Structures are given as C-alpha cells and as structure tokens.
Amino acid sequence: MFDPASSAAVNFFLADVAGGLGPFLPTWFAEALHWSPERIGLIMTLGGVFGLLLNTPGGALVDRFGRPKRLVMAGSSLILLGVATMVIGHALPYVIAGEMIQAMGAAVVGPAMAATTILYVGKRHFPSQQGRNSAWSNAGNVSAAILIFLGARHYGANMPLLVLAGMAALTLITLVILKAPTGASSRIGLASGGEPMGFRDFVRQRPVFIFAVTLLFFNLGNGAMLPLLGLRLAHFGGAHGNDATRWMSLCVIVSQFAMIGVAIGAGRLAEQIGRVPLLIGACALLPVRAVVAAFGIAPIWLIPVEILDAAGAGTIGVITPPLAADLSWGSGRTQTILGFVMTVQGIGAAFSNALGGALIGWLGWKFAFLGLGVPPLSALALALWLRSMTRGHSTD
Structure with a gap:
C-alpha cells in the first residue's frame, strides 16, 4: 500500500543526501581548502566522470536485483x-x-527511487507522482539551505556538513518506516514471461x-552555472561584504522555493500535454538564464537567475524518469535505460565544470556565462527532433 506521508518524508530528507554537498562543494573547496577555480573544476569533473561510469550499472542493478527501497538505503549510506x-x-x-564512494551511492539512489515510485503508483500516474516527489525534494533542499544560511555565520563552510549529517540520519529513519512496495520489483514494465531487451536491440x-x-547538451551548459555563481561570489566577496557560503545558500533557497511550484506543475502538465513539449521549453530557457547571469553581477540578480534555473532544470528533473520509462x-530494462540517460547527461554536467573553469581563465567571468549558454541551443534542436519522432505517442 502506498503511504503518501512516509514517501513525502523520504523525498524531503533524501534530497540533501542524494546531492552530497551539491552546490556548496566548490565553495567548501575554495574556503576550507583554498583551491583555485581551475583545480576545483578539475576535481568536480573527475567526480562527475566516476558517476557517469557507474550510472548505467546502477540502473541495471535495480532492474535485476529489485528491492528498490533497500537499494535507496544502501546508496544513501554510501553517499x-x-x-x-x-x-x-x-x-x-x-x-x-x-568522490568515488559518493558516485557509487548516487548511481543507485536515482533509479531505485524511480522504480519505487512506479511500483507504488503505476506508469500512468508516474509523472504526477514524480512531480510531487520533486516538490518534496525541493522543500527539503530549501530547508537545508535555510539552516546553512542561519548557521554559516558561526560555522562557515562547514555548516553544510552538519546539515548533511542530520538529513542522512533522518533519511535512514524514514526509509525504515516506509512500507516496501508489493509485487514483482525487478524487470519493471516487462510482460509476464517476456525476455529483457538485448544489447543489439538497445x-x-x-x-x-x-x-x-x-540532456548532455543541456547539462553541459547548466551544470556549471550555479557553481560558477558560487565561485564568483567567493572571488568578489569582499566587494559585497558577505561570505560566499551565505550568498550561496540564498541562491539555493530562491531556486528551490521556485522549484516546488515548478515540480508540481510540471508533473501535472506532463500527463496532460506530454513530456517532450516540456523538454523543449526547458531547453529554450537555459540560454536566457546564461545571458542574465553574465550581465547580472549584483547579488539581486541571483533571484531571476535562480527562478530561470527552477523553470528549466526543475522541469528536466521531473520529466526525465517518466520520459525514460x-x-x-516493455524492454525489461527501464532503470538500465534511465541509468544510461543519466550517464550521458552526466557527461555534460561533468565537463560543464571544466568548461566553465576554462572559460573563466580564457575569457573572464562574463563570457564564461555566455559560453555556457551555447550548448543548450543544440539541446533545443535535438528536443524538437525528438518531438517529430514521438508525435502521437504517450511522450508527446
């Protein structure tokens, strides 16, 4: 039986755990370890590479092993x-x-949570439930960011670590309370007696x-934007009279508040108008965000930049698992393919940090943001092509 309250609690607490230190990681590198932007970009790229190598095997593990709730617990512990x-x-x-250990955990958590949701509500209502899951996740991120903002004055860049530890403990407790879904939990979507799709068919x-x-091109442009905002705040922190960690928490608060509404709306729209039209809209918003980030240097510009992030990346986060499904x-490899999609988009996210760091060194801050707005134009063209291929199907 589906338990909405326990499911909401799991998504609320898991959000901060699944992302590790998330956008606070480059700020922690800069303030605690005193690393340069180039070195930070390289390390984050390596972390992304570890993750992309493990995403597809992580999805395959969920397809074959089943028991997705247990896998969420194991992945959270590894993170x-x-x-x-x-x-x-x-x-x-x-x-x-x-970074390697975190990548192992994250590779399992995403597909396992998607599989758990499908088992609870079925494929038909998966998009709207995914929207609600994302909304609770965003609420969890907002709460964590507020706690970090309030505690950063006393604990500095270490405050995100304290919040993460508390969220992790609560995540494991709520997962124990959450009832496991009933029925077969492996090879979701495969007809009874059918054979999983082979590699040649894949x-x-x-x-x-x-x-x-x-998604690769989308994340190539999007992945580094928020970390670069954090680095720019750390670099010019003296000019604003505030430390980067507190300003970074404000970025996350604004973005996650907006994403709560975006997640619920995107989940409902995905069932009404299809997943691909929302993909097109999200890709079209990212170049606009890059332009605003490039010219909006004052802290007040963080508000429209992060609202655009919510509308674009928030929509992508909601529709990716349902569209992959x-x-x-019918292939028997729904989570393997979700893992593959996450692998490919992870390539873009991983190299985005290296691209952003290199653009700062070559062209400066303004043109670094403008440069990150170019790959999403390719993503937009591909999304339009995908719509032409899937028109008339459940995805459109």
Whole structure:
C-alpha cells in the first residue's frame, strides 16, 4: 500500500543526501581548502566522470536485483560515507576516494527511487507522482539551505556538513518506516514471461539516444552555472561584504522555493500535454538564464537567475524518469535505460565544470556565462527532433 506521508518524508530528507554537498562543494573547496577555480573544476569533473561510469550499472542493478527501497538505503549510506571520507581527510587522495564512494551511492539512489515510485503508483500516474516527489525534494533542499544560511555565520563552510549529517540520519529513519512496495520489483514494465531487451536491440533505440544527447547538451551548459555563481561570489566577496557560503545558500533557497511550484506543475502538465513539449521549453530557457547571469553581477540578480534555473532544470528533473520509462517500457530494462540517460547527461554536467573553469581563465567571468549558454541551443534542436519522432505517442 502506498503511504503518501512516509514517501513525502523520504523525498524531503533524501534530497540533501542524494546531492552530497551539491552546490556548496566548490565553495567548501575554495574556503576550507583554498583551491583555485581551475583545480576545483578539475576535481568536480573527475567526480562527475566516476558517476557517469557507474550510472548505467546502477540502473541495471535495480532492474535485476529489485528491492528498490533497500537499494535507496544502501546508496544513501554510501553517499554519507563518501562525504565523510572527503571532509575528514582534506588531502587530495581522500577527496578523490570520497568522490568515488559518493558516485557509487548516487548511481543507485536515482533509479531505485524511480522504480519505487512506479511500483507504488503505476506508469500512468508516474509523472504526477514524480512531480510531487520533486516538490518534496525541493522543500527539503530549501530547508537545508535555510539552516546553512542561519548557521554559516558561526560555522562557515562547514555548516553544510552538519546539515548533511542530520538529513542522512533522518533519511535512514524514514526509509525504515516506509512500507516496501508489493509485487514483482525487478524487470519493471516487462510482460509476464517476456525476455529483457538485448544489447543489439538497445543500440537501435534512436529516440533514447536523442533524448540522452539532448540532456548532455543541456547539462553541459547548466551544470556549471550555479557553481560558477558560487565561485564568483567567493572571488568578489569582499566587494559585497558577505561570505560566499551565505550568498550561496540564498541562491539555493530562491531556486528551490521556485522549484516546488515548478515540480508540481510540471508533473501535472506532463500527463496532460506530454513530456517532450516540456523538454523543449526547458531547453529554450537555459540560454536566457546564461545571458542574465553574465550581465547580472549584483547579488539581486541571483533571484531571476535562480527562478530561470527552477523553470528549466526543475522541469528536466521531473520529466526525465517518466520520459525514460516511456521510451523503454516493455524492454525489461527501464532503470538500465534511465541509468544510461543519466550517464550521458552526466557527461555534460561533468565537463560543464571544466568548461566553465576554462572559460573563466580564457575569457573572464562574463563570457564564461555566455559560453555556457551555447550548448543548450543544440539541446533545443535535438528536443524538437525528438518531438517529430514521438508525435502521437504517450511522450508527446
């Protein structure tokens, strides 16, 4: 039986855990370890590479093993262990080891949560429930960011670590309370007695690849924007009279508040008008965000920049699991394909940080943001192509 209250609590607390230190990580590198933007960009790229190598195997594990609730618990524990390893060690080898452990956990958490949701509500209501899940996740992120903002004055860049530890403990408690879904939990979407799709059939799934590459270009532009805002705040912190950690928490608060409404609306719209039209709209918003971020240097410009982030990235976050399920339903590999899509989009997110750091060194802050607005134009073209291929299907 589906328990909405427990499910909401899991998504609320899991949000901060699943992202590790998230956008606060580059700020922690800069303030606690005193690393340069170029080195920070390289380390975050390495972390992204670890993650993208493990996403598809993580999804395959969920398809084959089932028991997605248990896998969410295991993945959450690994993420916490990875952050602890990185923070306690401080030195470069510990940071790299911590990034690897976090990647192992994150590779399982996403597909396992998607599988759990499908088992509870079914494929038909998956988009709207995914929207509610995202809304609770965003509410959790807002709460964590507020706590970080309030405590940053006393604890500085270490405040995100304290919040993460508390959220992790509460996540595990709520997962224990949450009732496991009933019925078969492996090979979701596969007809009874059917055989899972083979590798040769998988590589022929052109809509899946187009969707994945669309997300690659989207994240190539989007992945580094919020971290670059944090680095710019740290770099010019003296001019604003405030530390970067507190300003970064304000960025997250604004974005996550907006994403709560976006998530609920996107989930409902995804069932009414389809997933691909929302993908097109999200891709069209990102170049606008890049222009605003490039010219809006004053802190007040963080508000429209992060509202655009909510509308674009928030929509992508809601529709990605349902659209991956649409494109792979009946294959017996729904979570493997979701993992593959996350792998490809992770390539864009990982290299986005390196691209952003390089653009700062080559062209300066303004043109770095403008440069990050170019890849989403390719994403927009691919999304329009995907719509032409899927017109008349449940995705459109």
